[in-house]
Amino acid sequence: MVCTNQAPRKYQEIAWEKLQNNVQEKKATIVRLPCGYGKTLIGLVPFLAQAFEEEWDIAPRLIYVLPMRTLTNEVRNVALRIVQNLNLKDQLIVKALHGEARDTPHLFSDIAVTTLDSFLYTYARKASIESPYGDKHVDFAAGSIANSMVVFDEAHMYQGGDTQVLGLFRLAIKYLVKSGIPVLVMTATMPKVILQFLFNEVPYEDVMFKNDEPLYNKTYKVILEPFDVIDIGIKNYISTLNYKKLLIVVNTVSRAIRIYGELKDQDPILLHAKMRSIDKEKRLIQVKDRLKEGKVILISTQVCEAGLDFDFDTLVTDLAPADSIVQRIGRVARRGGEGTVVIHRPKNVSPYDEMESVVDDTWKWLNCHKLEVDFSKFLGDGGTLGVQDFVDESWNRYNEKLERLKSTVSEVYFMGKGLISEPDLDFNVRGTHYVILVAPYDGGKSLLDGGVMKKKEFDECKFSVDFGMVMKHTEWIKCQHNKDLAYMNLQYENKSEGYIAHPTDKPKPYEAYLISNLYYSDEVGLKMDDKYGE
Numbered sequence: 050m051v052c053t054n055q056a057p058r059k060y061q062e063i064a065w066e067k068l069q070n071n072v073q074e075k076k077a078t079i080v081r082l083p084c085g086y087g088k089t090l091i092g093l094v095p096f097l098a099q100a101f102e103e104e105w106d107i108a109p110r111l112i113y114v115l116p117m118r119t120l121t122n123e124v125r126n127v128a129l130r131i132v133q134n135l136n137l138k139d140q141l142i143v144k145a146l147h148g149e150a151r152d153t154p155h156l157f158s159d160i161a162v163t164t165l166d167s168f169l170y171t172y173a174r175k176a177s178i179e180s181p182y183g184d185k186h187v188d189f190a191a192g193s194i195a196n197s198m199v200v201f202d203e204a205h206m207y208q209g210g211d212t213q214v215l216g217l218f219r220l221a222i223k224y225l226v227k228s229g230i231p232v233l234v235m236t237a238t239m240p241k242v243i244l245q246f247l248f249n250e251v252p253y254e255d256v257m258f259k260n261d262e263p264l265y266n267k268t269y270k271v272i273l274e275p276f277d278v279i280d281i282g283i284k285n286y287i288s289t290l291n292y293k294k295l296l297i298v299v300n301t302v303s304r305a306i307r308i309y310g311e312l313k314d315q316d317p318i319l320l321h322a323k324m325r326s327i328d329k330e331k332r333l334i335q336v337k338d339r340l341k342e343g344k345v346i347l348i349s350t351q352v353c354e355a356g357l358d359f360d361f362d363t364l365v366t367d368l369a370p371a372d373s374i375v376q377r378i379g380r381v382a383r384r385g386g387e388g389t390v391v392i393h394r395p396k397n398v399s400p401y402d403e404m405e406s407v408v409d410d411t412w413k414w415l416n417c418h419k420l421e422v423d424f425s426k427f428l429g430d431g432g433t434l435g436v437q438d439f440v441d442e443s444w445n446r447y448n449e450k451l452e453r454l455k456s457t458v459s460e461v462y463f464m465g466k467g468l469i470s471e472p473d474l475d476f477n478v479r480g481t482h483y484v485i486l487v488a489p490y491d492g493g494k495s496l497l498d499g500g501v502m503k504k505k506e507f508d509e510c511k512f513s514v515d516f517g518m519v520m521k522h523t524e525w526i527k528c529q530h531n532k533d534l535a536y537m538n539l540q541y542e543n544k545s546e547g548y549i550a551h552p553t554d555k556p557k558p559y560e561a562y563l564i565s566n567l568y569y570s571d572e573v574g575l576k577m578d579d580k581y582g583e
Contacts (some may be wrong), residue, residue: 054123062555064091064256074106075220077232077253079576081239081437083264083427084379085358088235092200093128096160101135108198108231113162116206117512118147118312119322119329124202125162132160146171155190156197165207166478168199169217203355205239205372212403214479219247226251233296235553237379238372238436238442246451258427260435264476265385267425273415274393278365283308285316290389290397291309291424294364295346296355298377301399303577305397308348317346324574325488327509353380360384365391367470370404371411371443375436380392390424411443482516482558486526486575492566493550497530501547507539507561512573516558525575526562537563 060082082088096111115121125145129373131559132141144152158172171190173227209217227230265377268296278286287295299305302321309319320332336359337558339345354376418434426435487504488510521526528533535552538562542549551562568576
């Protein structure tokens with residue numbers, strides 16, 4: 050493999066060959082391979098090989114789409130390393146686009162790594178470029194997309210509780226393929242019912258693991274607990290487990306913080322999405338270092354489910370949809386050996402309320418097939434069931450909701466009908482919005498005193514939170530300003546070359562606000578307890 054100096058794996062070569070053929074035939078390519086197989090390289094190598102060989106037979110640009118911002122940063126860094134190793138850094142520009150990084154706002158770079166939300170907003174022409182003459186060009190990004198190969202990685206994570214996102218994803222695939230744009234969709238755990246929903250109107254070729262290539266030799270001991278082990282005392286419970294490298298995954302930030310407090314004397318590492326970017330990066334480095342040392346406890350939310358190449362020996366996890374369970378198990382015995390998996394049942398299904406039937410069916414399936422399932426196998430064979438069987442059967446009842454969804458999501462943003470008129474700026478990917486919260490190193494003192502925050506610190510100290518949640522807890526962003534409490538909106542000013550805090554009466558979505566130092570700490574991030582239920 051010219052891009053990595055490694056011999057390619059069997060299904061990497063199959064996927065690359067299939068992609069080349071499908072580009073000519075205007076078909077999408079779907080790749081379904083086990084966790085840790087090397088799907089990222091499947092998405093990057095075809096494009097980078099073109100640049101290395103100077104033969105552009107797929108597309109002159111690459112747009113790499115992911116479900117989470119943390120994953121975009123990981124893939125961007127992988128792409129940057131390979132570009133540097135190939136001595137192509139002067140030829141290829143690699144940039145990121147998501148709610149916390151606006152390096153390539155119109156996907157106008159050789160490799161643009163972005164989130165699904167940002168891609169869909171750009172596709173729907175919500176972004177525009179203003180010329181020196183004051184007129185706006187809403188179709189600039191369309192040129193970037195039209196000249197790109199589009200990769201949707203970790204696509205199973207798009208199927209979360211927000212069905213609107215899934216509907217828009219389906220339409221994006223449909224019209225990208227119809228336009229002749231090369232499309233590659235990659236997943237480890239996409240349920241069959243979701244696959245059929247996404248591709249029922251799209252010509253495609255499927256590359257799927259067939260259990261015919263040796264993987265790591267691993268075995269799992271699975272324990273099902275019909276109660277919430279957090280409520281009975283997590284410290285006592287894990288003392289009964291024989292572990293050195295323990296991963297605890299819970300479904301909400303408040304539960305993660307609660308567990309961290311209970312296990313604090315064991316020096317655990319806490320990781321969740323409501324932390325400053327720099328704090329998350331530091332914790333990921335800590336985890337890697339301690340895994341090498343052979344002793345670690347990581348307490349995490351869903352952020353650990355994809356893109357993080359960690360290898361634990363024991364997992365204690367909240368019950369979640371089957372595909373999420375498989376992703377969490379994928380962090381255990383990742384490179385072989387024996388692993389212990391404890392799946393326990395919290396009192397409620399938050400944040401999977403919209404997928405309660407899937408969570409219930411996941412629990413029922415586990416209890417019925419615990420002795421038959423082999424989580425080390427992608428597909429079942431003989432008398433054994435594999436992870437794909439687990440995921441497919443747990444999601445069966447969701448089909449009714451998907452059928453209703455087909456008739457509710459408008460296609461106007463994807464059919465091209467609006468290209469000759471101003472786009473609808475009220476277009477929203479999700480039913481919710483977000484705001485950016487900023488927790489400066491000095492607690493915000495210099496900003497409140499009229500100082501300037503440089504872009505580097507702003508990028509390191511920000512994280513995103515659901516706008517509805519912030520409006521429920523406005524105390525998070527009420528700061529002392531001139532003897533009064535005010536919402537401090539951070540705006541970039543070219544003259545100052547940084548961000549200035551301006552008091553405002555009402556928070557707005559997609560804006561950046563200073564977080565009160567009463568509600569953020571370096572230790573736990575955004576201070577949330579069980580009353581938040583998030």
